[in-house]
Amino acid sequence: MTEAYDPAREGAQMAFDGRMSYTDYLGLDAILTAQHPRSTAHDEMLFIIQHQTSELWMRLALHEISAARGHLQEGNTRLAFKMLSRVARIFEQLNNAWDVLRTMTPSEYTEFRDALGESSGFQSWQYRLIEFTVGNRNVALLKPHAHREDLTQALEAELARPSLYDVAVRVLAKAGFAISADILNRDLRQPWRADESVQAAWREVYCDPQKHWELYELAEKLVDFEDYFRRWRFNHVTTVERVIGFKRGTGGTAGVMYLRRMLEVELFPELWHLRTEL
Numbered sequence: 645m646t647e648a649y650d651p652a653r654e655g656a657q658m659a660f661d662g663r664m665s666y667t668d669y670l671g672l673d674a675i676l677t678a679q680h681p682r683s684t685a686h687d688e689m690l691f692i693i694q695h696q697t698s699e700l701w702m703r704l705a706l707h708e709i710s711a712a713r714g715h716l717q718e719g720n721t722r723l724a725f726k727m728l729s730r731v732a733r734i735f736e737q738l739n740n741a742w743d744v745l746r747t748m749t750p751s752e753y754t755e756f757r758d759a760l761g762e763s764s765g766f767q768s769w770q771y772r773l774i775e776f777t778v779g780n781r782n783v784a785l786l787k788p789h790a791h792r793e794d795l796t797q798a799l800e801a802e803l804a805r806p807s808l809y810d811v812a813v814r815v816l817a818k819a820g821f822a823i824s825a826d827i828l829n830r831d832l833r834q835p836w837r838a839d840e841s842v843q844a845a846w847r848e849v850y851c852d853p854q855k856h857w858e859l860y861e862l863a864e865k866l867v868d869f870e871d872y873f874r875r876w877r878f879n880h881v882t883t884v885e886r887v888i889g890f891k892r893g894t895g896g897t898a899g900v901m902y903l904r905r906m907l908e909v910e911l912f913p914e915l916w917h918l919r920t921e922l
């Protein structure tokens with residue numbers, strides 16, 4: 645009989661008293677003890693982990709989007725592009741994750757839905773922060789966070805900064821395109837309104853990509869991101885219809901009808917509208 649292979653013989657570290665281990669570095673004790681099902685339903689663990697992993701990916705997305713915006717503001721366009729490409733891949737990851745959740749049937753979800761109370765993804769502050777950071781701003785959506793001063797402050801602080809799209813449009817202005825002063829001095833807390841001067845600028849970029857290559861690349865990175873984001877919204881609403889049909893949401897909205905309305909949101913409207921004119 646051959647003896648079991650021992651990696652220690654070729655130097656694998658096996659003693660971790662006083663040394664930082666994998667579990668220590670990754671803070672796994674906190675993460676792996678944070679699943680607290682409120683029912684005895686088998687699928688509640690799937691539901692919890694699906695959301696927790698989504699929130700972790702959103703944490704990274706926020707880290708990348710805010711850094712990309714900072715680099716764009718400082719003229720480090722290449723670094724910003726690299727980060728925006730990563731954000732699109734993160735959303736691809738989030739999109740693929742729906743395949744796991746889709747294995748849960750309506751009857752399996754019904755077993756624990758009541759245990760969720762009035763909690764809902766509608767109250768995901770990281771999701772709202774992503775929306776605010778890229779440019780989809782709506783002060784009405786601060787309200788579910790009023791009971792948490794720290795979260796309200798984080799969301800309010802974001803509304804005071806120019807969004808990723810505001811910054812992209814300022815880059816256009818810096819490059820010499822005539823952007824209306826109303827846009828450049830807009831109230832940052834308000835939703836973005838499609839603007840003719842912005843569309844004309846992007847149109848010019850798309851009419852001669854060679855001449856405006858960096859701006860063209862920036863525009864396509866933004867469109868790419870929105871493309872993945874739209875797919876996330878679509879996967880979500882389809883999964884919701886599959887699992888709860890047209891029931892009202894635990895968050896109090898009409899459910900599928902609310903989510904269908906959100907499918908119409910355009911993050912970077914001029915970048916989509918200009919295509920009809922090319």
Ligand code: HEM
Nearest residue numbers: 698764765766768771884887888893894895896897899906
């Ligand atoms: C069976 C699975 C799911 C169902 C039945 C479901 C249902 C719903 C419903 C009905 C809403 C509308 C708000 C409400 O009234 O509750 C909503 C919103 C939301 N859900 Fe889910 N959801 C599911 C999975 C997920 C997952 C995996 C995520 C990932 C984090 C998520 C994130 C969100 C977010 C961010 C919103 C707010 C969307 C917005 O305001 O545009 N949901 N969900």
Ligand SMILES: N[C@@H](CC(=O)c1ccccc1NC=O)C(=O)O
Nearest residue numbers: 760763764765766892893894895
């Ligand atoms: N809004 C869902 C509940 C739900 O999906 C949910 C509940 C708690 C934490 C996250 C959730 N996910 C997305 O909304 C429903 O109405 O069934």
